Amino acid sequence: MQDTKREPLIRIRDLRKSFGPLEVLKGIDMEVREGQILALIGPSGSGKSTLLRTINQLEDVTSGEIWFDGTLVNAPLPHRAREKHLNALRRSIGMVFQHFNLFPHMTALENVTMAPVLLGLHSKAQARENALRLLAKVGLSDRADYYPSRLSGGQKQRVAIARALAMEPKVMLFDEVTSALDPELVGEVNRTMKQLAEENMTMLIVTHELKFAADTASHIVFMADGRIVEEGPPDQVLRNPLQARTRTFLQQDFAG
Numbered sequence: 001m002q003d004t005k006r007e008p009l010i011r012i013r014d015l016r017k018s019f020g021p022l023e024v025l026k027g028i029d030m031e032v033r034e035g036q037i038l039a040l041i042g043p044s045g046s047g048k049s050t051l052l053r054t055i056n057q058l059e060d061v062t063s064g065e066i067w068f069d070g071t072l073v074n075a076p077l078p079h080r081a082r083e084k085h086l087n088a089l090r091r092s093i094g095m096v097f098q099h100f101n102l103f104p105h106m107t108a109l110e111n112v113t114m115a116p117v118l119l120g121l122h123s124k125a126q127a128r129e130n131a132l133r134l135l136a137k138v139g140l141s142d143r144a145d146y147y148p149s150r151l152s153g154g155q156k157q158r159v160a161i162a163r164a165l166a167m168e169p170k171v172m173l174f175d176e177v178t179s180a181l182d183p184e185l186v187g188e189v190n191r192t193m194k195q196l197a198e199e200n201m202t203m204l205i206v207t208h209e210l211k212f213a214a215d216t217a218s219h220i221v222f223m224a225d226g227r228i229v230e231e232g233p234p235d236q237v238l239r240n241p242l243q244a245r246t247r248t249f250l251q252q253d254f255a256g
Contacts, residue, residue, distance in 0.1 A: 008036045009202055010055065010170060015064035017050055022062070024050050026226035028064070032171070035200040039207055039217035039234075043249060046223040048206045052173050056093045057086055068093065069170060091119065094164030095173040097182050099199070100156040102148045106134060108159045109144040110168050121167070134162040138192050154185030158192055171202040179208060190216075191220050192207050210250070 008031035013167045017025040025047045032038055040048040052058040055066060057073060066073040068089065079087055093115060102111050112131035116122040122130060135141050138158040148156055157177055174193065178186040190212050196203060197216050207213055213220060213234065220237040222230045222245075241247050 008032055008142045009036075009069055011057075011065075011067040012051075013065045013067075015051070015054065015066065016062045017047075017054060018058060018062045024226050025054070025061075030221065030231075032202065032204060034170075034202055036219055037197045037203045037205070037217045038219045038221060039205045039213035040221050041207065041210060041249075042229075043214055044221035047226040048223050049175050051120055051223070052095075052204060052206055054176050056090055056095055056145075058095075059116075078175045087119075088251075091167050092170045093120075093173060094162050094167055094171070095175065096157070096164050096177050100148070100153075100160045102156055102159055102163075104148050107145050107147055108140060108151065108155075111148075111159055112163045115163070115207060116166050119167075127166070131162070131166060134165050135159070137165075137195075138162050139188070152185060153181045155158075156187045157181065161189075161196075165175065166188075171204065172196065174203065174205040176206050176208065176209070178179060178234035204208060208237065222249065224249065 007128050010032040011029055012030040015025055015028040016023065028051060040051065042048055050059055054061050055068070055217050061074050069092065073089060075085065103114070106114065109128070109131050112134060113124070113127040116127045116130070117124055132141065132144060135144050136246070138161055140155060140158055140162070143151060143155060144148065151159065181189065190209070193203070193205065205217065217234055220231060220234050221228055222237055224245055229236055230241055230246045237246065238250065241250060
């Protein structure tokens with residue numbers, strides 16, 4: 001029997017994405033293994049967020065392949081079959097966005113329980129028990145009955161993380177989740193992500209916070225101009241980069 005743990009959870013081959021005449025991703029090759037914490041860094045406009053969004057098909061790809069857990073993510077399928085395919089895919093790929101996207105008319109608890117109940121993953125009682133556990137995990141057990149309007153930005157983002165975790169995903173995607181927060185709120189969200197990293201949750205994190213990436217990631221991917229310029233362990237990429245383009249970026253953006 002094949003040991004599937006030896007296979008990458010995500011495999012990307014020659015991935016290209018264009019918006020009209022603008023080519024945003026220019027032949028990306030990348031692998032993510034189970035339990036890996038991969039940080040995507042690079043200047044604005046380098047394609048990091050677009051790459052993340054192609055993995056769960058919030059953006060269609062122009063060409064290339066994305067494989068997740070042995071399944072071709074961007075398989076050409078008829079409309080109904082593709083819808084079913086994407087629904088199954090997104091149950092296993094949690095994503096947290098820069099702007100929380102919580103339902104304003106629902107409490108924190110209701111935001112976390114809604115999808116598992118609607119999709120039949122849990123009964124209402126099971127979903128509630130799980131949601132309370134997850135809210136406690138992100139430090140918000142005392143905010144379960146609060147509506148988003150009564151939560152700080154950092155609290156909203158932690159509810160969003162709990163909501164994604166409620167689907168019991170195999171991988172979590174984080175797209176600049178602290179960039180819209182006031183500086184004093186960034187730490188509480190970063191601590192939540194570090195806790196997930198310590199629990200060996202597979203994660204892809206687009207971030208501009210290079211010290212957080214150095215402290216948390218097991219693998220760094222530096223992107224510029226739609227390409228992967230350099231990748232490797234944090235100490236190598238952030239402390240002793242091999243490529244001049246990486247060195248230029250770090251000199252501008254990373255102190256330490």
